Amino acid sequence: MDPKQLAPVLSNVTASADKLAACPTVKEALAAILRDEKITLADQIAITEVEAPPFHEDERAKDLMRRFQALGLTDVTIDQEGNVIARRPGTGNGPTLVLGAHLDTVFPAGTDVRVREENGIYHAPGISDDARGLAVILQVLRTMQEKNIQTVGDICFVCTVGEEGNGDLRGSKHLFLKSGMKIDGFISVDGVDVGRLLCAATGSKRYRVHFDGPGGHSWKNYGYPSAIHAMGRAIAKIADVHPCEEPRTTFTCGTIGGGTTVNSIAAHCEMELDMRSAGGKELEEIEAQILPLIQAACDEENARWGAEGDLAVKLTLEPIGHRPGGQQSDESSVLQAARAAMNELGIELKKYDAASTDHNIAIHCGIPATTLGGGGAEGFNHNVKEWYDPKDGYLGAQLAFLTSLLLVGMQGVADPLLPKRD
Numbered sequence: 001m002d003p004k005q006l007a008p009v010l011s012n013v014t015a016s017a018d019k020l021a022a023c024p025t026v027k028e029a030l031a032a033i034l035r036d037e038k039i040t041l042a043d044q045i046a047i048t049e050v051e052a053p054p055f056h057e058d059e060r061a062k063d064l065m066r067r068f069q070a071l072g073l074t075d076v077t078i079d080q081e082g083n084v085i086a087r088r089p090g091t092g093n094g095p096t097l098v099l100g101a102h103l104d105t106v107f108p109a110g111t112d113v114r115v116r117e118e119n120g121i122y123h124a125p126g127i128s129d130d131a132r133g134l135a136v137i138l139q140v141l142r143t144m145q146e147k148n149i150q151t152v153g154d155i156c157f158v159c160t161v162g163e164e165g166n167g168d169l170r171g172s173k174h175l176f177l178k179s180g181m182k183i184d185g186f187i188s189v190d191g192v193d194v195g196r197l198l199c200a201a202t203g204s205k206r207y208r209v210h211f212d213g214p215g216g217h218s219w220k221n222y223g224y225p226s227a228i229h230a231m232g233r234a235i236a237k238i239a240d241v242h243p244c245e246e247p248r249t250t251f252t253c254g255t256i257g258g259g260t261t262v263n264s265i266a267a268h269c270e271m272e273l274d275m276r277s278a279g280g281k282e283l284e285e286i287e288a289q290i291l292p293l294i295q296a297a298c299d300e301e302n303a304r305w306g307a308e309g310d311l312a313v314k315l316t317l318e319p320i321g322h323r324p325g326g327q328q329s330d331e332s333s334v335l336q337a338a339r340a341a342m343n344e345l346g347i348e349l350k351k352y353d354a355a356s357t358d359h360n361i362a363i364h365c366g367i368p369a370t371t372l373g374g375g376g377a378e379g380f381n382h383n384v385k386e387w388y389d390p391k392d393g394y395l396g397a398q399l400a401f402l403t404s405l406l407l408v409g410m411q412g413v414a415d416p417l418l419p420k421r422d
């Protein structure tokens with residue numbers, strides 16, 4: 001969506017932001033974030049150099065736990081799934097905001113994660129995604145501690161596991177769906193562009209589809225159904241699907257594999273199917289449309305040869321990913337607070353769109369949520385050539401700080417904008 005078409009920020013939100021921005025302690029805090037730029041960057045480098053391969057984030061989790069404790073938090077735990085949860089209490093009875101970033105990288109164990117600096121640009125796998133986010137939430141905490149900022153609501157600083165790829169958001173799924181923790185709002189710091197505000201969550205469903213048949217010799221057993229022919233029929237049907245355009249909904253058969261030799265009727269083959277949508281209902285609809293096509297294709301292949309029982313090609317659907325998605329109102333407190341903070345900091349809102357991140361699960365649960373950029377510039381994410389440019393990076397930490405403060409409120413200065421859920 002074009003951010004220029006958005007209605008202006010609600011007047012009560014702007015009024016709160018103005019009160020905070022005029023408060024001398026908040027002014028000092030924003031100045032401290034600018035002054036601490038090098039400390040934030042040093043944290044980011046140190047965190048990058050602690051490996052966090054998919055499903056093995058524990059070492060980095062312990063490192064973050066120590067950092068939260070060193071900044072004076074006493075209520076710091078690692079939950080069953082491996083998320084680090086560090087609570088900074090408010091005055092009591094206020095809302096709870098989770099300010100998060102993800103621990104995991106996409107890089108396997110043994111990857112060289114040492115950071116190399118060249119002409120002010122920092123190079124290392126994971127230096128930006130999401131070591132920047134982790135360093136930013138630490139900086140927000142450091143500033144609140146140093147300036148003795150008493151918030152009304154609690155802020156839980158959470159470092160999640162499993163945000164990337166096959167991690168399938170397992171950390172945030174645990175946090176929002178299983179942990180029983182009371183959470184009223186969620187901000188993830190991921191990516192670096194401070195002019196980008198994520199308002200919706202792209203959902204996805206992924207399957208590995210296995211086709212298994214009798215197999216056989218292409219000449220002697222001619223007349224048996226083929227796993228590959230069944231899959232070919234399925235792909236042809238899927239390729240002709242027209243999903244809805246608004247909210248954007250997409251699909252692809254991303255990979256295929258299988259067969260034995262050129263002169264064998266294929267006994268086995270498989271494909272990976274990806275379906276995505278910016279709408280929750282539309283994701284269910286595209287799935288409900290595509291899965292029966294695969295079964296129909298299989299049935300047609302069996303009918304073509306009159307194959308039944310052991311001679312028939314059979315299907316197995318293996319779910320390999322489910323990221324629920326959804327949308328929220330432009331008046332969501334978290335989106336409003338972020339936009340008001342951007343206005344105060346002179347950051348222009350350039351992109352207002354959907355993506356698939358830790359905020360998916362919160363939005364799916366009806367919790368106001370967004371993802372903010374951590375500041376600076378980045379390139380080659382998910383590649384060992386990943387780089388980070390810290391120029392103006394402090395804006396990311398200032399944005400996360402001010403947005404959080406607006407949401408949980410500051411005692412004697414501004415009430416929390418974040419409503420408490422029951």
Ligand SMILES: [Zn+2]
Nearest residue numbers: 129130190191
């Ligand atoms: Zn990320």
